[in-house]
Amino acid sequence: MRKAGEMSGKTTLKQITLALAGSAMAIAAYFGQAQAQGLFDPVAHVDQAIVTEYEVQQRVRFLQVLGAPGGSRQEVIEELIQDRLRTQEARQVGAIASESAVQDGMSEFAGRANLPLDEFITALEQEGVSRETFRDFVGVQITWRDYIRARFGSRVQITDTDVDRAISGATGSSGLEVLISEIIIPAPPPRAAQVQAQAEEIAQSSSEAEFSSFARRFSATASRGNGGRLPWTPISDLPPVLRPLLLALGPGEVTAPLPIPNAVALFQLRAVRETSTPEPTFSAIEYAAYYIAGGRSPEALGRARGIAARIDRCDDLYGIAQGQPESALDRGSLPPSEIPTDIALELSKLDPGETSIALTRANGQTLVLLMLCGRTPALETDQDINRDGISAGIRNQRLNAFSENLLEQLAAEANIRILP
Template structure:
């Protein structure tokens, strides 16, 4: 689930007038078609009106997925989340809803009423805004209730994340295993991952990697070269640093897969490793998942591109959603994507990841990294960031399971 950045919200008052004019002059749609069903999720219907409203809402906020297909997918996922929240017996109070609306609007330095009026000028109803916020808050409460007890952040992790090895850098030798775990195989894969996490030697872990891992490193027994600790995803750094050489992390849930990492060696260097404020990457989506035709197509594309800009030519004439280009802070990048990006230099490509329950292959390309200015972070900020990263992984895995179990029909 995406989050709206403060920068995007601050652009709301500038962009809304322009976008509103464009929407006001758009070709009219027959009123009788507005409430026609465009999708059915179990027993719940998604209407044409809702899709148009969600797409406008995303456009106004300059949010990812501001296409018709992106809006429809967002609403389908919302129905699944709503069902899970209702089954868990989670209900928001009227005051809680108002407080959540006010908090969201405040990110654009507006009151709820001002924010609602601004949306209305672009044809977005208060109900669309309310439904989006209520769903987001309810889902967050469900994820916290179900998984918070599994997320324990130690002082050692916080200290490591804060970089208390001042004036020096840390490099690590890590081995990886990423096992595809489509929902129908999740139980079997989770059991296998628990077994792998008990590995007693690097040889044993490498044997598992050669047999089960879906990454390019499987041919090397999962062994990765020396990496700066700061190149790893923020949520993974303290987990690696808490290991002794030879030890393995607990299984980490990521979309459609489970990841494990073994520390082989660690060293402190005299030069501080760089940290990054933003990472830019591109994802090109290929139907077929990890089938031979899809992987062959990915290989052909990889041979034709040198930079992320080249992907625009590959995607020309195709629906907008086949290519996504993103610039985010490291802590905001989905964990599975962050893990793959940590292994890539600018212009390099990974084809390890999938989406849509393994039915879509993601060709992931590193566009570039922006070095961070020296900045300080509080222990509370670091704790919250580490906790949120882990909860996000659980939330993504739960949503994938809900999609697999649901009856979803697109009209």
């Protein structure tokens, strides 16, 4: 299920559909087959409501245009059934979103594609997606989001203890360790909107197996072969921006897509445990980044691995970079909050003297050989903490749990029939 209000686009829909270029004959055959069995024939009944073949075709095409996963015929039928359940439930209490709210949502969607709403709709229509399909997609999301907030908002009480637990874990003062899985999807500018759409679908993963399957398909990190699974990690080793997000999750839940340079990251929390000794916090982390032309080409990767095999500490990189422009090597010591998120994520997996070649720069054209030099323990933990932001994150996660549980209940009580 998509989270209400999480929508994305891109500068041109033509770019979104690069993977679909040349598929016109296949699409025409698909639509021709559907017309033969009747565009407006029902494919599913949800109590007194129906889902038509036309709606299925349109949603499939819409997801194809966005380049989003979850666009198989069966998945789309199930999603449209859920849309009927959401709409029926909200309509019973008169909670259907107003036309102005829907229009605002559509404009926001188009704005993320850097297009005015009219141009975005025209581009969709050129790809075979009607304005009504787009409008219905946005309308159901907004209606359900507002209904869940109105129905369950008063039942979500975030206590100081909840926030304190998240803060203590985020600062490392409680000795918490987390077991997480990661997905890092490269997102150079031409593919940014397509990747965002993929990430929003992945964020709805409901099991570890499903998230791991997505990791094997889409992730660019070394952990993809293990389904994105990482070992137990002290919470204090992770980037500060990530700590409260993880501690607001329950086991099996997934963060919203997290933009990082030229990529989008998602994390699934698998477990949390408290250790006997509090983990230290760090005032600074020293690292070095050596830049190699060629991106993730075999030649660049081979050179990076060769260099990594010859060096034991960050000082050794000065000899590697000798005679090259100063920009070929960066070395510095920064507070954890000032380190770019993608670099901080990789550094959290390293011990001093270890290297990573997972990152790129210059839209993927430059490979980064990253080495952790060392971590400086903090003498104090007096930090500016946004308690309101942490509380809001916990609230959103709990509201989403109410939403999922209610949908399961509605599906169990409804008379749902999927026609052969």
